[in-house]
Amino acid sequence: MNNHSFRRALAACTLALLALQPLHAAGTELVVIVSAKSAVASMRADQVADIFLGQVGTFPDGAEAVALDQRIGTGLRDEFYARVAAKTPALLKAYWTKMIFTGRGQPPQEAPDSAAVRRMVADNPALIGYIDKAALDHSVKAVLVVR
DSSP states (O other), X not given: OOHHXXXXXXXXXXXXXXXXXXXXXXXXXXXXXXXXXXXXXXXOHHHHHHHHTTSOOBOTTSXXXXXXXXXXXXXXXXXXXXXXXXXXXXXXXXXXXXXXHTTSOOOOEEESSHHHHHHHHHHXXXXXXXXXXXXXXXXXXXXXXXO
């Protein structure tokens, strides 16, 4: 690899790392939520990841669990998957492509933003989603704070 190619590769890596900087640094705190009507009080990150990756379809108490995602391309979604499931957007896309191709699952339904996720989760105790902590209200409860 010549010096010019090395510099270009280094610049590309630097830009990629900057793009993956957590929203947390900008003051955004991410929380995983369920309906206030749900019996679930708290969850571990691995339990949440299993639901969002289609590996498990129930909450720890055995009740049905249906994941609700933020829209593709949002920083909140990227941070959620990086911190909870250790997946970049590219890895997540590859994961779901394989799951769909093999007939083992479909990605979660998407909502446009935190307010929409909160409304949908509040109305359906089977749903689980993630939002900016600033969007929390009494209709939902946080079961995991993502750090």
